[in-house]
Amino acid sequence: FYIRRKRLDNLPLPPGPKGYPIIGNIFDMPQAYAWITYSKWAKKYGDVMHIRVLGNSTIILNSLKAAMELLDKRSSNYSDRPRMVMASELMDWGWDFAHMNYADDWRRHRRRFHQYFQPRNLQTFYPIQKKFTVNLLEQLLKTPDKFQDHIKQHVSSIVLNAGYGYEVEAENDFYIALVHKAVQPLLHVVHAGNYLVDYIPALKHIPSEISSLDFQVMTRETLQFRSLTSEIGWFPGAKFKTDAAIWAVDIRNLVDIPFEMVKKDISKGVAKRSFVYDSLDKLKTDGVEDRYEEEIIKNCAGMTTTLMQAWILAMANYPEVQNKAQAEIDKVVGRNRLPDFNDRPSMPFVEAMLQEAMRWGLVTPLALPHRVIREDVYEGYRIPAGATVVANVWAILHDKDLYPEPFKFEPERFMTGGGGTQVALDPGVAGGFGYGRRICPGRYLATNTAWLAMASILSAFDILKAIDANGNVIEPVVEFTDGLNSHPKPYEVRFAPRSSDTKNFIDTSKLEVSTVSAQSL
Ligand code: HEM
Numbered sequence: 001f002y003i004r005r006k007r008l009d010n011l012p013l014p015p016g017p018k019g020y021p022i023i024g025n026i027f028d029m030p031q032a033y034a035w036i037t038y039s040k041w042a043k044k045y046g047d048v049m050h051i052r053v054l055g056n057s058t059i060i061l062n063s064l065k066a067a068m069e070l071l072d073k074r075s076s077n078y079s080d081r082p083r084m085v086m087a088s089e090l091m092d093w094g095w096d097f098a099h100m101n102y103a104d105d106w107r108r109h110r111r112r113f114h115q116y117f118q119p120r121n122l123q124t125f126y127p128i129q130k131k132f133t134v135n136l137l138e139q140l141l142k143t144p145d146k147f148q149d150h151i152k153q154h155v156s157s158i159v160l161n162a163g164y165g166y167e168v169e170a171e172n173d174f175y176i177a178l179v180h181k182a183v184q185p186l187l188h189v190v191h192a193g194n195y196l197v198d199y200i201p202a203l204k205h206i207p208s209e210i211s212s213l214d215f216q217v218m219t220r221e222t223l224q225f226r227s228l229t230s231e232i233g234w235f236p237g238a239k240f241k242t243d244a245a246i247w248a249v250d251i252r253n254l255v256d257i258p259f260e261m262v263k264k265d266i267s268k269g270v271a272k273r274s275f276v277y278d279s280l281d282k283l284k285t286d287g288v289e290d291r292y293e294e295e296i297i298k299n300c301a302g303m304t305t306t307l308m309q310a311w312i313l314a315m316a317n318y319p320e321v322q323n324k325a326q327a328e329i330d331k332v333v334g335r336n337r338l339p340d341f342n343d344r345p346s347m348p349f350v351e352a353m354l355q356e357a358m359r360w361g362l363v364t365p366l367a368l369p370h371r372v373i374r375e376d377v378y379e380g381y382r383i384p385a386g387a388t389v390v391a392n393v394w395a396i397l398h399d400k401d402l403y404p405e406p407f408k409f410e411p412e413r414f415m416t417g418g419g420g421t422q423v424a425l426d427p428g429v430a431g432g433f434g435y436g437r438r439i440c441p442g443r444y445l446a447t448n449t450a451w452l453a454m455a456s457i458l459s460a461f462d463i464l465k466a467i468d469a470n471g472n473v474i475e476p477v478v479e480f481t482d483g484l485n486s487h488p489k490p491y492e493v494r495f496a497p498r499s500s501d502t503k504n505f506i507d508t509s510k511l512e513v514s515t516v517s518a519q520s521l
Pocket residue numbers: 097098099110113117159296297300301303304307363364367368369370431432433434435436437438439440441442443445446
């Protein structure tokens with residue numbers, strides 16, 4: 001043991017920016033678009049880098065090889081999550097199993113979640129997916145300029161329906177607003193990592209600015225958010241605690257309100273089958289307290305929306321790709337009905353287009369951070385126990401050795417005979433959904449929701465560049481935001497029905513799916 005210990009101690013940490021004593025690399029930490037800074041650093045320091053802030057080590061992986069070797073092959077040692085004091089302990093997001101430590105509690109939640117969202121169970125969601133996809137087409141026909149809202153509503157409807165049996169309202173849905181209010185601060189906190197308390201956890205004990213909380217209970221009927229109505233007291237530097245306490249209220253609302261709604265519906269005998277319904281049912285039979293595990297699915301609706309937004313942007317900028325996909329859809333499906341899941345294996349180009357949308361418009365450029373449990377060695381470098389491990393998925397999916405001309409939207413790279421010497425690796429495997437035992441368990445629902453929406457939109461509409469009042473074409477900007485969930489910056493496009501028959505075609509499909517979903521639900 002002594003010899004092994006000595007050998008490990010003599011190994012260097014991976015290279016990285018030098019930093020200062022005690023504070024380490026605090027001044028090197030990127031303020032925005034960290035994935036771009038990490039890619040630049042990788043040119044100097046190599047694929048595996050080390051940074052230290054106030055004694056906390058972070059290992060950044062910039063290549064597929066390193067990410068696969070550590071996060072995938074050595075997954076049993078790399079599947080813990082770093083302690084997130086601000087998010088999990090002060091803002092009360094700890095119940096969310098995406099934040100849980102790699103332990104029995106996480107395993108139990110993950111198993112339950114996987115059972116419900118695994119590929120074998122996906123057919124359960126087909127009727128609602130079809131129903132909401134036809135709704136989407138109908139809305140795009142009526143108010144095409146509100147396409148961003150329609151996409152958001154479409155994805156949220158499916159995810160919330162699968163989770164709660166909850167029917168999203170056409171506009172200004174109460175619950176969507178609730179999700180937005182609670183999730184936005186989380187995205188900021190987890191991504192930015194700029195709260196000192198995350199580096200020095202003891203700070204969480206300093207007295208809070210808030211000395212009394214006064215809650216108003218919100219109900220769906222009154223449409224009022226439960227809020228903090230009195231903030232008194234003061235302590236220097238404790239602003240983060242006030243922020244956390246205020247955000248925590250929204251987060252509790254997010255957890256409690258829909259759950260109570262389902263329970264109420266069950267007691268009235270009007271609840272629809274959903275993940276919460278099944279979990280409550282299990283609760284009765286197993287006697288296991290699992291009330292919060294379903295929450296994560298709502299946060300994830302946003303990710304699928306982002307994927308769709310990036311794809312629409314790509315369609316407007318790459319009309320030749322759109323034409324090719326439409327030709328394939330017309331050949332396989334014809335012009336009298338909408339695409340269905342049975343058509344999916346016969347449409348390799350549409351499949352490749354979905355993969356390219358995941359890569360080109362990458363939703364989570366740094367995935368979620370992992371934590372290494374035991375000390376390890378990689379290519380002669382020491383990986384310290386407890387270090388946070390971040391995969392730069394953006395760098396991997398834009399690596400020109402894996403994906404030549406990485407900024408071009410080119411589905412052919414995923415097809416045999418597509419022009420390249422070999423078929424490019426599926427971005428979902430390369431890191432688009434994370435890695436190892438923590439890989440996104442909602443990926444099947446997300447991708448088949450997106451597939452049906454993409455194929456259906458292209459069968460009914462052309463996605464075109466917008467035109468200004470003087471008849472000039474407005475070029476849609478291809479720029480993505482910073483953040484845990486990176487999405488396209490605002491852009492304009494037009495949805496033009498492909499023929500004068502589109503309305504009839506959508507009306508007929510609506511009739512068909514409403515009969516089918518009424519039977520299946
Ligand atoms: C395009 C859509 C989506 C993307 C890009 C995405 C991406 C990710 C990523 C990168 C992670 C972190 C994996 C890691 O730690 O290595 C993750 C975790 C997770 N995702 Fe997704 N996701 C999407 C949609 C969904 C949906 C629709 C659901 C739910 C139905 C979902 C449920 C989850 C859960 C529960 C976790 C936490 C897993 C754990 O910590 O064990 N995701 N997702």
